[in-house]
């Protein structure tokens with residue numbers, strides 16, 4: 001089925017592309033039969049092709065877009081900044097957008113996170129947090145601390161350090177020989193619950209293995225890294241906020257940092273501005289990117305506390321400074337886009353308004369997908385909804401990944417005005433916050449038909 005020829009002739013741009021571009025996260029040979037989709041322009045939740053077709057961006061272009069494509073307010077902010085300063089070195093120099101953004105983020109973030117270190121993409125932010133944690137302990141004379149603990153199914157990016165602390169086999173298996181040795185603790189993933197168990201039970205069960213690891217290895221461990229509430233790349237696997245409370249407690253008890261990777265879940269995705277808020281915890285490091293600029297420009301930031309900052313603050317010759325940098329650190333255009341994004345949150349009451357939207361999204365997903373023969377679960381966390389496909393809706397019988405059921409849903413979506421990009425057997429919705437209830441309804445009907453067609457044999 002997946003090897004049937006394309007129904008439409010290839011657009012000239014797609015042809016030119018395939019001669020010179022190597023695409024991310026793609027087996028390029030697939031494009032012998034899977035047409036590439038050239039996009040001419042975007043507006044709101046819609047992406048427009050050259051052929052008059054349009055696609056509802058149900059995945060916010062890889063989880064980055066918050067307020068739609070070509071958002072007039074973000075466009076205006078970038079344009080205004082462009083007339084003044086596009087970029088300047090951030091070592092020894094500074095600029096208004098970088099300072100203002102740090103002021104705002106430190107006010108909005110969980111209490112105690114008082115310092116912003118900028119980078120230019122999510123993976124780099126993870127590298128910064130890992131290196132900072134390690135270096136902090138070294139500066140304290142704790143040079144035995146050089147390992148990290150991560151959770152099974154976690155994803156933190158693609159650079160070697162970020163990949164090492166990830167645990168999605170698909171992404172890391174090949175590169176294993178290049179990766180630092182990391183300890184893996186059980187995920188609190190509530191989809192893996194046993195009969196009769198609640199999400200809180202999963203959280204308590206998972207923290208037991210974390211406690212065991214820390215009891216044995218705390219003296220050589222720098223930090224535990226976690227994606228709060230939703231392990232997105234693992235297929236939108238969700239856990240109870242209780243886990244984060246228990247994790248904060250055990251990290252404190254054992255003298256180990258807690259790194260919260262809110263690159264995907266930050267900026268309202270889980271229903272609160274930051275996911276950590278739902279557990280009432282402050283991590284030692286929080287990494288932000290993706291939605292930070294509303295999906296416009298690459299920018300990331302790591303926020304940390306006074307204790308960490310002051311461990312690096314010393315005479316130059318004592319060699320305690322954090323000498324990490326990226327060329328585009330704190331780019332002025334990206335910071336301007338981020339400021340405009342935060343302005344929209346504040347002036348439009350976005351978190352509040354999203355509650356109604358999320359309720360509609362969840363309700364329609366349950367109504368239209370929950371009863372399908374091969375949907376094992378519909379789950380939700382704020383503006384993220386996912387339907388997990390399994391044979392006969394039996395969680396113990398996932399479809400073989402080689403069958404590429406999700407890809408069939410993707411192709412069905414493209415034929416029906418939707419950009420859905422399932423992760424394996426998980427069809428999910430992570431739309432821009434400007435989607436309307438009517439658009440949600442149409443999207444769900446498309447997903448329903450797509451899932452039925454993808455699971456009919």
Ligand SMILES: *Cc1c(COP(=O)(O)O)cnc(C)c1O
Pocket residue numbers: 121122123124126155156157158227232233261262263264265289290
């Ligand atoms: C996307 C993502 C990253 C990596 O960000 P990039 O900008 O793609 O490097 C890291 N962690 C999480 C949780 C992510 O979803």
